[in-house]
Amino acid sequence: MKKSILIIIGCLLLSYSSIAGDTLSLSISGKYLVQADDNFKEVYGNSVFIPEIKADINVLKNLYLWVGFGMSTSIGTTFPDLNEDIEFKQNIISGGIGYRIRVSKKTYFLLEAGTAYFNCKETAFDMEVKSSALGYRIAGGLNLYLGKIVFAQLSGGYMSATDDAAGEEVKLGGAFASFGLGFQF
Numbered sequence: 001m002k003k004s005i006l007i008i009i010g011c012l013l014l015s016y017s018s019i020a021g022d023t024l025s026l027s028i029s030g031k032y033l034v035q036a037d038d039n040f041k042e043v044y045g046n047s048v049f050i051p052e053i054k055a056d057i058n059v060l061k062n063l064y065l066w067v068g069f070g071m072s073t074s075i076g077t078t079f080p081d082l083n084e085d086i087e088f089k090q091n092i093i094s095g096g097i098g099y100r101i102r103v104s105k106k107t108y109f110l111l112e113a114g115t116a117y118f119n120c121k122e123t124a125f126d127m128e129v130k131s132s133a134l135g136y137r138i139a140g141g142l143n144l145y146l147g148k149i150v151f152a153q154l155s156g157g158y159m160s161a162t163d164d165a166a167g168e169e170v171k172l173g174g175a176f177a178s179f180g181l182g183f184q185f
Contacts, residue, residue: 023058027153029180031070036160036174044076044088052178056098066112067095078124086124090172093117094137094159106145113138116159118172131170135161143182153180 031050035041052070059065074088096114103109116137122129141155159173 023064025056025064025151025182025184027054027151027180027182028052029054029153029155029178031176031178033072033176034174035171037171039168039170040088043078043086044074048072048074050090050092050176052092052180054180054182062099062101064098064100065095066098066114067093069093084124086122088120088122090118090120092159092173093119096137100143108143108145109140110143110155111140112157116161116173118161118163120163120165120170120172122165129165131163131165131172133161133163133172135159135173137173139176141178149184151182151184153178153182155180 029052031052032047033050034047035044050070050072052068054066054068056064056066070092072090076086076088078084078086094114094116096112098110098112100108100110114137116135117132118135119132120130122131137157137159139155139157141153141157143151143153145151156175156177158175161172163170163172
């Protein structure tokens with residue numbers, strides 16, 4: 001289902017770009033996420049690496065719509081007295097609106113706000129606990145053009161959602177910093 005939605009969004013972005021001209025950007029980035037949930041930190045550590053693909057398309061001069069997909073897997077150990085492996089997988093689909101303004105010949109500043117859908121699964125002792133929640137994502141950063149169509153992207157922000165999994169409140173997301181490489185068509 002999620003793959004189908006991403007494929008449809010991608011096709012819409014590509015078809016719109018053929019009408020709108022040089023307005024489509026695609027990027028791949030690595031996101032370093034500092035988890036907001038204290039229980040997560042205790043089992044898996046403070047942070048997680050999330051690879052992300054992202055597409056954006058201009059709708060006005062400086063405004064654009066964006067959509068992204070990231071995923072990660074974390075392996076931890078249950079509390080010391082049990083010492084069993086535990087696995088946490090998460091997929092994050094996000095999208096929203098952004099504002100991009102040129103600050104020099106090859107540098108653009110950007111601000112983004114939108115939603116983030118977290119789909120998570122934790123596996124331990126041959127049991128699975130699933131959670132999913134819709135939250136928000138805000139970010140700011142820079143696009144540094146390395147050529148006519150290639151750019152490096154540095155960004156930071158925060159994304160968050162809350163869910164009730166197995167009778168306990170779970171905080172999904174946290175503060176992040178990312179570095180990526182993109183192409184503008």
